[in-house]
Amino acid sequence: MAGTDKSRESITGGPTVILVEPQLGENIGFVARAMLNCGMTDLRLVRPRDGWPNARARAAASGADRVIDAVRLFASPEEAIAGLGRVFATTARPRYMIKPVQTPRRAAAELRAEAARGVACGLMFGRERAGLDNDELVLADTVIQVPLNPAFSSLSLPQAVLLVAYEWYQAGDETPPEELVLGRTLPASKAELLYFFERLEGLLDASGFFQVDDKRPGMVRNIRNIFQRKHLTEQELRTLHGILTALDPEKRRGGR
Protein backbone atom coordinates (compact mmCIF):
# COMPACT_ATOMS: atom_id res chain seq x y z
CA MET A 1 0.00 0.00 0.00
CA ALA A 2 2.86 2.37 0.77
CA GLY A 3 3.90 4.75 -1.93
CA THR A 4 0.76 4.43 -4.01
CA ASP A 5 -1.82 7.13 -4.57
CA LYS A 6 -4.33 5.14 -2.55
CA SER A 7 -2.47 5.81 0.65
CA ARG A 8 -5.54 6.95 2.52
CA GLU A 9 -7.83 4.23 3.81
CA SER A 10 -11.50 4.51 4.44
CA ILE A 11 -12.78 4.13 7.97
CA THR A 12 -14.81 1.11 8.95
CA GLY A 13 -15.16 -0.60 12.28
CA GLY A 14 -13.16 1.83 14.35
CA PRO A 15 -9.41 2.27 14.62
CA THR A 16 -7.00 -0.34 13.28
CA VAL A 17 -5.06 -2.38 15.84
CA ILE A 18 -1.47 -3.25 14.91
CA LEU A 19 0.38 -5.87 16.96
CA VAL A 20 4.14 -5.81 16.39
CA GLU A 21 5.72 -9.27 16.71
CA PRO A 22 3.15 -10.75 19.09
CA GLN A 23 4.47 -13.94 20.68
CA LEU A 24 1.50 -15.95 21.92
CA GLY A 25 -1.32 -16.99 19.59
CA GLU A 26 -3.59 -17.01 22.61
CA ASN A 27 -2.94 -13.32 23.17
CA ILE A 28 -3.80 -12.53 19.55
CA GLY A 29 -7.12 -14.27 20.17
CA PHE A 30 -7.77 -12.36 23.40
CA VAL A 31 -6.99 -9.14 21.54
CA ALA A 32 -9.48 -10.05 18.78
CA ARG A 33 -12.15 -10.73 21.39
CA ALA A 34 -11.50 -7.45 23.22
CA MET A 35 -11.58 -5.58 19.91
CA LEU A 36 -14.92 -7.00 18.85
CA ASN A 37 -16.31 -6.40 22.35
CA CYS A 38 -15.63 -2.76 21.62
CA GLY A 39 -16.73 -2.73 17.99
CA MET A 40 -13.26 -2.79 16.39
CA THR A 41 -12.64 -5.21 13.53
CA ASP A 42 -9.37 -4.37 11.73
CA LEU A 43 -6.43 -6.32 13.19
CA ARG A 44 -2.97 -6.30 11.59
CA LEU A 45 -0.04 -8.45 12.65
CA VAL A 46 3.60 -7.69 12.03
CA ARG A 47 5.67 -10.92 12.00
CA PRO A 48 3.73 -12.96 14.60
CA ARG A 49 6.26 -15.31 16.22
CA ASP A 50 4.27 -18.51 15.73
CA GLY A 51 3.05 -17.75 12.22
CA TRP A 52 -0.46 -17.31 10.90
CA PRO A 53 -3.13 -18.72 10.91
CA ASN A 54 -2.90 -19.87 14.50
CA ALA A 55 -5.38 -22.32 16.07
CA ARG A 56 -4.74 -21.02 19.59
CA ALA A 57 -5.61 -17.52 18.47
CA ARG A 58 -8.92 -18.64 17.03
CA ALA A 59 -9.82 -20.61 20.16
CA ALA A 60 -8.95 -17.73 22.49
CA ALA A 61 -11.01 -15.32 20.37
CA SER A 62 -14.14 -17.05 21.75
CA GLY A 63 -16.22 -16.38 18.69
CA ALA A 64 -14.63 -13.19 17.41
CA ASP A 65 -14.05 -15.04 14.13
CA ARG A 66 -14.93 -11.98 12.17
CA VAL A 67 -11.77 -10.28 13.43
CA ILE A 68 -9.57 -13.39 13.13
CA ASP A 69 -10.73 -14.07 9.55
CA ALA A 70 -9.90 -10.53 8.47
CA VAL A 71 -6.40 -10.40 10.00
CA ARG A 72 -3.75 -9.05 7.64
CA LEU A 73 -0.04 -9.80 7.89
CA PHE A 74 2.75 -7.29 7.31
CA ALA A 75 6.51 -7.59 7.16
CA SER A 76 7.17 -4.34 9.02
CA PRO A 77 5.35 -1.75 11.14
CA GLU A 78 6.00 0.78 8.37
CA GLU A 79 4.00 -1.31 5.91
CA ALA A 80 1.27 -1.99 8.44
CA ILE A 81 0.63 1.73 9.05
CA ALA A 82 1.28 3.02 5.53
CA GLY A 83 -2.38 3.71 4.76
CA LEU A 84 -3.19 5.41 8.05
CA GLY A 85 -3.29 9.10 8.81
CA ARG A 86 -2.48 8.98 12.50
CA VAL A 87 -0.88 6.39 14.73
CA PHE A 88 -1.04 6.06 18.51
CA ALA A 89 1.45 3.77 20.26
CA THR A 90 0.75 2.20 23.61
CA THR A 91 3.94 1.69 25.54
CA ALA A 92 5.94 2.63 28.56
CA ARG A 93 7.24 6.18 28.56
CA PRO A 94 9.59 6.89 25.66
CA ARG A 95 12.88 8.21 26.99
CA TYR A 96 14.79 9.62 24.09
CA MET A 97 12.21 11.47 22.13
CA ILE A 98 9.55 14.07 22.54
CA LYS A 99 6.03 12.75 22.24
CA PRO A 100 2.69 13.83 23.57
CA VAL A 101 1.60 11.19 26.08
CA GLN A 102 -2.14 10.80 26.52
CA THR A 103 -4.46 8.86 28.78
CA PRO A 104 -6.65 6.31 26.99
CA ARG A 105 -9.65 8.57 27.63
CA ARG A 106 -8.06 11.58 25.98
CA ALA A 107 -6.79 9.45 23.11
CA ALA A 108 -10.30 8.03 22.66
CA ALA A 109 -11.69 11.55 22.25
CA GLU A 110 -9.00 12.33 19.67
CA LEU A 111 -9.66 9.07 17.82
CA ARG A 112 -13.35 10.03 17.55
CA ALA A 113 -12.44 13.52 16.37
CA GLU A 114 -10.00 12.19 13.76
CA ALA A 115 -12.60 9.75 12.46
CA ALA A 116 -15.09 12.61 12.14
CA ARG A 117 -12.51 14.37 9.97
CA GLY A 118 -12.08 11.23 7.88
CA VAL A 119 -8.62 10.36 9.19
CA ALA A 120 -7.94 6.61 9.48
CA CYS A 121 -6.20 5.90 12.81
CA GLY A 122 -4.11 3.04 14.14
CA LEU A 123 -3.30 1.78 17.62
CA MET A 124 0.10 0.11 17.73
CA PHE A 125 1.09 -2.34 20.46
CA GLY A 126 4.47 -4.02 21.00
CA ARG A 127 5.71 -7.43 22.01
CA GLU A 128 4.42 -9.03 25.22
CA ARG A 129 7.70 -8.57 27.06
CA ALA A 130 9.74 -5.95 25.26
CA GLY A 131 7.05 -3.60 23.95
CA LEU A 132 7.96 -1.36 21.03
CA ASP A 133 11.55 -0.32 20.34
CA ASN A 134 12.48 3.30 19.71
CA ASP A 135 12.57 2.93 15.91
CA GLU A 136 8.98 1.69 16.04
CA LEU A 137 7.87 4.27 18.57
CA VAL A 138 9.06 7.12 16.36
CA LEU A 139 6.45 6.02 13.80
CA ALA A 140 3.69 7.11 16.17
CA ASP A 141 2.32 10.63 16.50
CA THR A 142 1.13 10.12 20.03
CA VAL A 143 1.82 7.78 22.92
CA ILE A 144 -0.95 6.32 25.06
CA GLN A 145 -0.11 5.46 28.63
CA VAL A 146 -2.65 3.96 31.01
CA PRO A 147 -2.63 5.54 34.49
CA LEU A 148 -2.24 2.58 36.86
CA ASN A 149 -0.85 1.66 40.28
CA PRO A 150 2.75 2.92 39.95
CA ALA A 151 3.94 0.00 42.08
CA PHE A 152 2.43 -2.58 39.71
CA SER A 153 1.63 -1.09 36.34
CA SER A 154 2.55 -3.82 33.88
CA LEU A 155 -0.48 -4.81 31.79
CA SER A 156 -0.71 -7.91 29.64
CA LEU A 157 -1.00 -7.23 25.90
CA PRO A 158 -4.71 -8.17 25.70
CA GLN A 159 -5.50 -6.09 28.78
CA ALA A 160 -3.76 -3.06 27.29
CA VAL A 161 -5.74 -3.45 24.05
CA LEU A 162 -8.96 -3.92 26.02
CA LEU A 163 -8.55 -0.72 28.01
CA VAL A 164 -7.80 1.44 24.98
CA ALA A 165 -10.59 -0.19 22.94
CA TYR A 166 -12.99 0.16 25.89
CA GLU A 167 -12.32 3.88 26.18
CA TRP A 168 -12.82 4.26 22.44
CA TYR A 169 -16.17 2.49 22.65
CA GLN A 170 -17.29 4.50 25.68
CA ALA A 171 -16.45 7.77 23.89
CA GLY A 172 -19.14 6.95 21.32
CA ASP A 173 -21.63 5.23 23.60
CA GLU A 174 -24.77 6.82 24.97
CA THR A 175 -25.81 4.40 27.70
CA PRO A 176 -27.18 6.45 30.60
CA PRO A 177 -24.89 6.18 33.66
CA GLU A 178 -27.75 4.71 35.65
CA GLU A 179 -30.81 2.86 34.45
CA LEU A 180 -33.48 0.99 36.28
CA VAL A 181 -34.31 -2.52 35.24
CA LEU A 182 -38.07 -2.60 35.48
CA GLY A 183 -38.68 -6.19 34.51
CA ARG A 184 -42.40 -6.89 34.21
CA THR A 185 -43.70 -4.43 36.75
CA LEU A 186 -44.03 -0.67 37.20
CA PRO A 187 -43.07 1.63 40.05
CA ALA A 188 -45.93 1.95 42.54
CA SER A 189 -47.79 5.26 42.53
CA LYS A 190 -47.60 7.50 45.57
CA ALA A 191 -51.33 6.87 46.20
CA GLU A 192 -50.70 3.13 46.39
CA LEU A 193 -47.80 3.75 48.73
CA LEU A 194 -49.84 6.04 51.00
CA TYR A 195 -52.65 3.47 51.15
CA PHE A 196 -50.08 0.89 52.27
CA PHE A 197 -48.75 3.24 54.98
CA GLU A 198 -52.25 3.87 56.31
CA ARG A 199 -53.08 0.19 56.41
CA LEU A 200 -49.80 -0.65 58.17
CA GLU A 201 -50.22 2.14 60.71
CA GLY A 202 -53.81 1.07 61.38
CA LEU A 203 -52.68 -2.47 62.13
CA LEU A 204 -49.88 -1.16 64.36
CA ASP A 205 -52.37 1.07 66.24
CA ALA A 206 -54.66 -1.94 66.82
CA SER A 207 -51.74 -4.08 68.03
CA GLY A 208 -50.50 -1.51 70.56
CA PHE A 209 -47.19 -0.97 68.74
CA PHE A 210 -47.22 2.79 69.41
CA GLN A 211 -47.05 2.60 73.21
CA VAL A 212 -46.40 6.32 73.77
CA ASP A 213 -48.68 8.73 71.89
CA ASP A 214 -46.00 11.46 71.94
CA LYS A 215 -43.64 9.30 69.97
CA ARG A 216 -46.13 8.14 67.38
CA PRO A 217 -45.50 10.92 64.80
CA GLY A 218 -41.73 10.36 64.86
CA MET A 219 -42.11 6.60 64.63
CA VAL A 220 -44.55 6.91 61.74
CA ARG A 221 -42.03 9.08 59.90
CA ASN A 222 -39.30 6.52 60.52
CA ILE A 223 -41.45 3.68 59.25
CA ARG A 224 -42.56 5.59 56.17
CA ASN A 225 -38.96 6.43 55.41
CA ILE A 226 -37.98 2.78 55.42
CA PHE A 227 -40.34 2.09 52.52
CA GLN A 228 -39.78 5.42 50.84
CA ARG A 229 -36.83 4.26 48.71
CA LYS A 230 -37.13 5.16 45.09
CA HIS A 231 -38.79 2.81 42.68
CA LEU A 232 -40.72 0.54 45.04
CA THR A 233 -42.80 -1.39 42.51
CA GLU A 234 -46.41 -2.43 42.31
CA GLN A 235 -45.29 -6.04 42.63
CA GLU A 236 -43.23 -5.28 45.74
CA LEU A 237 -46.17 -3.39 47.25
CA ARG A 238 -48.46 -6.38 46.64
CA THR A 239 -45.91 -8.53 48.44
CA LEU A 240 -45.90 -6.13 51.40
CA HIS A 241 -49.70 -6.16 51.56
CA GLY A 242 -49.54 -9.95 51.60
CA ILE A 243 -47.18 -9.75 54.58
CA LEU A 244 -49.61 -7.46 56.43
CA THR A 245 -52.47 -9.83 55.74
CA ALA A 246 -50.45 -12.81 56.93
CA LEU A 247 -49.39 -11.05 60.15
CA ASP A 248 -52.76 -9.39 60.89
CA PRO A 249 -53.66 -10.39 64.51
CA GLU A 250 -57.36 -10.22 63.66
CA LYS A 251 -56.83 -12.84 61.02
CA ARG A 252 -54.67 -14.97 63.32
CA ARG A 253 -57.23 -14.76 66.12
CA GLY A 254 -59.89 -15.86 63.71
CA GLY A 255 -57.78 -18.92 62.99
CA ARG A 256 -57.99 -18.44 59.23
Added chain:
Amino acid sequence: MAGTDKSRESITGGPTVILVEPQLGENIGFVARAMLNCGMTDLRLVRPRDGWPNARARAAASGADRVIDAVRLFASPEEAIAGLGRVFATTARPRYMIKPVQTPRRAAAELRAEAARGVACGLMFGRERAGLDNDELVLADTVIQVPLNPAFSSLSLPQAVLLVAYEWYQAGDETPPEELVLGRTLPASKAELLYFFERLEGLLDASGFFQVDDKRPGMVRNIRNIFQRKHLTEQELRTLHGILTALDPEKRRGGR
Protein backbone atom coordinates in the same frame (compact mmCIF):
# COMPACT_ATOMS: atom_id res chain seq x y z
CA MET B 1 -17.92 -12.37 60.64
CA ALA B 2 -21.66 -12.36 60.03
CA GLY B 3 -23.85 -11.80 63.02
CA THR B 4 -21.15 -10.31 65.22
CA ASP B 5 -20.97 -6.73 66.37
CA LYS B 6 -17.88 -6.22 64.22
CA SER B 7 -19.90 -6.35 61.05
CA ARG B 8 -18.38 -3.20 59.61
CA GLU B 9 -14.96 -3.52 58.02
CA SER B 10 -12.40 -0.83 57.62
CA ILE B 11 -11.36 0.27 54.17
CA THR B 12 -7.93 -0.50 52.83
CA GLY B 13 -6.77 -1.01 49.28
CA GLY B 14 -9.99 -0.13 47.52
CA PRO B 15 -13.15 -2.18 47.11
CA THR B 16 -13.21 -5.89 47.85
CA VAL B 17 -13.54 -8.24 44.87
CA ILE B 18 -15.64 -11.37 45.41
CA LEU B 19 -15.51 -14.19 42.87
CA VAL B 20 -18.37 -16.65 43.23
CA GLU B 21 -17.37 -20.19 42.23
CA PRO B 22 -14.61 -19.27 39.80
CA GLN B 23 -13.67 -22.23 37.63
CA LEU B 24 -10.17 -21.61 36.26
CA GLY B 25 -7.21 -20.95 38.54
CA GLU B 26 -5.65 -19.01 35.70
CA ASN B 27 -8.58 -16.58 35.72
CA ILE B 28 -8.20 -16.02 39.46
CA GLY B 29 -4.57 -15.08 38.76
CA PHE B 30 -5.51 -12.72 35.93
CA VAL B 31 -8.07 -11.12 38.26
CA ALA B 32 -5.42 -10.65 40.97
CA ARG B 33 -3.10 -8.99 38.44
CA ALA B 34 -5.83 -6.68 37.15
CA MET B 35 -6.78 -5.77 40.73
CA LEU B 36 -3.25 -4.84 41.74
CA ASN B 37 -2.79 -2.91 38.47
CA CYS B 38 -5.62 -0.76 39.77
CA GLY B 39 -4.57 -0.64 43.41
CA MET B 40 -7.06 -3.18 44.76
CA THR B 41 -5.80 -5.87 47.13
CA ASP B 42 -8.72 -7.63 48.85
CA LEU B 43 -9.80 -10.75 46.91
CA ARG B 44 -12.34 -13.22 48.27
CA LEU B 45 -13.25 -16.54 46.71
CA VAL B 46 -16.48 -18.42 47.24
CA ARG B 47 -15.97 -22.15 46.60
CA PRO B 48 -13.34 -22.02 43.82
CA ARG B 49 -13.84 -25.13 41.68
CA ASP B 50 -10.23 -26.32 41.76
CA GLY B 51 -9.59 -25.54 45.42
CA TRP B 52 -7.13 -23.16 47.00
CA PRO B 53 -4.19 -22.50 46.93
CA ASN B 54 -3.83 -22.92 43.19
CA ALA B 55 -0.47 -22.89 41.37
CA ARG B 56 -2.01 -21.76 38.07
CA ALA B 57 -3.54 -18.76 39.80
CA ARG B 58 -0.20 -17.70 41.24
CA ALA B 59 1.57 -18.09 37.89
CA ALA B 60 -1.10 -16.12 36.03
CA ALA B 61 -0.96 -13.34 38.63
CA SER B 62 2.47 -12.38 37.17
CA GLY B 63 3.81 -11.04 40.43
CA ALA B 64 0.61 -9.89 42.12
CA ASP B 65 1.57 -12.18 45.01
CA ARG B 66 0.39 -9.66 47.51
CA VAL B 67 -3.19 -10.22 46.35
CA ILE B 68 -2.84 -14.00 46.00
CA ASP B 69 -1.30 -14.35 49.48
CA ALA B 70 -4.15 -12.43 51.08
CA VAL B 71 -6.99 -14.32 49.37
CA ARG B 72 -9.73 -15.42 51.76
CA LEU B 73 -12.08 -18.32 51.18
CA PHE B 74 -15.79 -18.34 51.99
CA ALA B 75 -18.43 -21.03 51.87
CA SER B 76 -21.16 -18.72 50.55
CA PRO B 77 -21.58 -15.28 49.00
CA GLU B 78 -23.52 -14.23 52.11
CA GLU B 79 -20.50 -14.91 54.30
CA ALA B 80 -18.14 -13.25 51.85
CA ILE B 81 -20.08 -9.96 51.91
CA ALA B 82 -21.19 -9.99 55.55
CA GLY B 83 -18.80 -7.24 56.62
CA LEU B 84 -19.49 -4.92 53.72
CA GLY B 85 -21.85 -1.97 53.61
CA ARG B 86 -22.60 -1.98 49.90
CA VAL B 87 -22.31 -4.58 47.18
CA PHE B 88 -22.22 -4.11 43.40
CA ALA B 89 -22.74 -7.13 41.16
CA THR B 90 -21.42 -7.31 37.64
CA THR B 91 -23.66 -9.42 35.48
CA ALA B 92 -25.94 -9.56 32.54
CA ARG B 93 -29.21 -7.76 33.02
CA PRO B 94 -31.28 -9.16 35.89
CA ARG B 95 -34.70 -10.10 34.63
CA TYR B 96 -36.90 -10.75 37.61
CA MET B 97 -36.01 -8.02 40.01
CA ILE B 98 -35.69 -4.29 40.21
CA LYS B 99 -32.13 -3.06 40.47
CA PRO B 100 -30.37 0.11 39.50
CA VAL B 101 -28.00 -0.75 36.65
CA GLN B 102 -24.93 1.46 36.37
CA THR B 103 -22.06 1.86 33.96
CA PRO B 104 -18.62 1.09 35.43
CA ARG B 105 -17.85 4.83 35.33
CA ARG B 106 -20.90 5.76 37.37
CA ALA B 107 -20.31 2.89 39.77
CA ALA B 108 -16.69 4.03 40.19
CA ALA B 109 -17.88 7.48 41.27
CA GLU B 110 -20.26 5.90 43.77
CA LEU B 111 -17.54 3.59 45.10
CA ARG B 112 -15.34 6.64 45.73
CA ALA B 113 -18.20 8.47 47.43
CA GLU B 114 -19.03 5.48 49.63
CA ALA B 115 -15.40 5.13 50.66
CA ALA B 116 -15.32 8.81 51.60
CA ARG B 117 -18.29 8.10 53.89
CA GLY B 118 -16.45 5.13 55.41
CA VAL B 119 -18.61 2.47 53.75
CA ALA B 120 -16.74 -0.72 52.79
CA CYS B 121 -17.80 -1.83 49.31
CA GLY B 122 -17.63 -5.09 47.39
CA LEU B 123 -17.68 -6.00 43.71
CA MET B 124 -19.19 -9.42 43.13
CA PHE B 125 -18.53 -11.43 39.97
CA GLY B 126 -20.08 -14.76 38.96
CA ARG B 127 -18.88 -17.96 37.32
CA GLU B 128 -17.07 -17.81 33.97
CA ARG B 129 -19.98 -19.27 32.06
CA ALA B 130 -23.11 -18.91 34.14
CA GLY B 131 -22.49 -15.66 35.98
CA LEU B 132 -24.45 -15.05 39.18
CA ASP B 133 -27.80 -16.69 39.83
CA ASN B 134 -30.80 -14.69 41.00
CA ASP B 135 -30.38 -15.65 44.66
CA GLU B 136 -26.87 -14.23 44.54
CA LEU B 137 -27.85 -11.18 42.55
CA VAL B 138 -30.44 -10.19 45.13
CA LEU B 139 -27.59 -9.72 47.61
CA ALA B 140 -26.34 -6.76 45.62
CA ASP B 141 -27.59 -3.19 45.95
CA THR B 142 -26.58 -2.23 42.45
CA VAL B 143 -25.77 -3.95 39.19
CA ILE B 144 -22.85 -2.90 37.00
CA GLN B 145 -23.17 -3.50 33.29
CA VAL B 146 -20.41 -2.60 30.84
CA PRO B 147 -21.65 -0.85 27.68
CA LEU B 148 -20.19 -2.93 24.82
CA ASN B 149 -20.85 -3.94 21.23
CA PRO B 150 -24.39 -5.38 21.53
CA ALA B 151 -23.54 -7.99 18.89
CA PHE B 152 -20.59 -9.33 20.88
CA SER B 153 -20.73 -8.25 24.48
CA SER B 154 -19.52 -11.28 26.42
CA LEU B 155 -16.45 -10.41 28.49
CA SER B 156 -14.14 -12.92 30.11
CA LEU B 157 -14.12 -12.85 33.92
CA PRO B 158 -10.68 -11.18 34.18
CA GLN B 159 -11.64 -8.62 31.54
CA ALA B 160 -14.81 -7.72 33.43
CA VAL B 161 -12.85 -7.26 36.65
CA LEU B 162 -10.21 -5.22 34.83
CA LEU B 163 -12.72 -2.77 33.37
CA VAL B 164 -14.48 -2.13 36.67
CA ALA B 165 -11.19 -1.88 38.57
CA TYR B 166 -9.77 0.41 35.88
CA GLU B 167 -12.69 2.81 36.17
CA TRP B 168 -12.32 2.80 39.94
CA TYR B 169 -8.64 3.68 39.65
CA GLN B 170 -9.28 6.41 37.06
CA ALA B 171 -11.91 7.99 39.32
CA GLY B 172 -9.20 8.70 41.88
CA ASP B 173 -6.32 9.38 39.51
CA GLU B 174 -5.05 12.83 38.61
CA THR B 175 -2.86 12.13 35.60
CA PRO B 176 -3.32 15.01 33.17
CA PRO B 177 -5.07 13.85 29.97
CA GLU B 178 -2.05 14.92 27.96
CA GLU B 179 1.55 15.30 29.03
CA LEU B 180 4.69 15.93 27.11
CA VAL B 181 7.64 13.66 27.63
CA LEU B 182 10.56 16.05 27.66
CA GLY B 183 13.37 13.59 28.08
CA ARG B 184 16.66 15.42 28.56
CA THR B 185 15.91 18.54 26.59
CA LEU B 186 13.69 21.62 26.80
CA PRO B 187 11.33 23.21 24.31
CA ALA B 188 13.17 25.73 22.13
CA SER B 189 12.46 29.38 22.86
CA LYS B 190 10.71 31.48 20.23
CA ALA B 191 13.90 33.51 19.78
CA GLU B 192 15.83 30.36 18.92
CA LEU B 193 13.10 29.35 16.51
CA LEU B 194 13.08 32.78 14.82
CA TYR B 195 16.85 32.71 14.46
CA PHE B 196 16.50 29.33 12.73
CA PHE B 197 13.84 30.72 10.36
CA GLU B 198 16.04 33.68 9.42
CA ARG B 199 19.03 31.47 8.78
CA LEU B 200 16.97 29.06 6.65
CA GLU B 201 15.36 31.88 4.65
CA GLY B 202 18.77 33.51 4.09
CA LEU B 203 20.13 30.28 2.67
CA LEU B 204 17.06 29.85 0.49
CA ASP B 205 17.40 33.44 -0.78
CA ALA B 206 21.03 32.78 -1.68
CA SER B 207 20.17 29.53 -3.45
CA GLY B 208 17.43 31.07 -5.61
CA PHE B 209 14.66 29.01 -3.98
CA PHE B 210 12.21 31.95 -4.02
CA GLN B 211 12.01 32.36 -7.78
CA VAL B 212 9.10 34.80 -7.76
CA ASP B 213 9.36 37.73 -5.35
CA ASP B 214 5.56 38.06 -5.13
CA LYS B 215 5.24 34.59 -3.74
CA ARG B 216 8.03 34.87 -1.22
CA PRO B 217 5.88 36.05 1.76
CA GLY B 218 3.36 33.22 1.33
CA MET B 219 6.09 30.62 0.95
CA VAL B 220 7.90 31.92 4.01
CA ARG B 221 4.69 31.59 5.99
CA ASN B 222 4.22 28.05 4.76
CA ILE B 223 7.77 27.07 5.67
CA ARG B 224 7.54 28.69 9.09
CA ASN B 225 4.29 26.86 9.72
CA ILE B 226 5.91 23.48 9.02
CA PHE B 227 8.31 23.99 11.92
CA GLN B 228 5.81 25.81 14.09
CA ARG B 229 4.46 22.67 15.78
CA LYS B 230 4.27 22.92 19.51
CA HIS B 231 7.19 21.79 21.60
CA LEU B 232 9.98 21.76 19.06
CA THR B 233 12.94 21.22 21.38
CA GLU B 234 16.37 22.75 21.67
CA GLN B 235 17.83 19.38 20.67
CA GLU B 236 15.61 19.17 17.59
CA LEU B 237 16.56 22.73 16.64
CA ARG B 238 20.26 21.87 16.91
CA THR B 239 19.62 18.94 14.58
CA LEU B 240 17.89 21.26 12.08
CA HIS B 241 20.82 23.72 12.21
CA GLY B 242 23.13 20.80 11.51
CA ILE B 243 21.07 19.96 8.44
CA LEU B 244 21.34 23.57 7.19
CA THR B 245 25.08 23.54 7.69
CA ALA B 246 25.40 20.22 5.86
CA LEU B 247 23.30 21.44 2.94
CA ASP B 248 24.75 24.97 2.75
CA PRO B 249 25.87 25.49 -0.89
CA GLU B 250 28.61 27.88 0.27
CA LYS B 251 30.04 25.14 2.39
CA ARG B 252 29.70 22.60 -0.40
CA ARG B 253 31.36 24.92 -2.90
CA GLY B 254 34.18 25.42 -0.47
CA GLY B 255 34.64 21.66 -0.41
CA ARG B 256 34.67 21.58 3.40
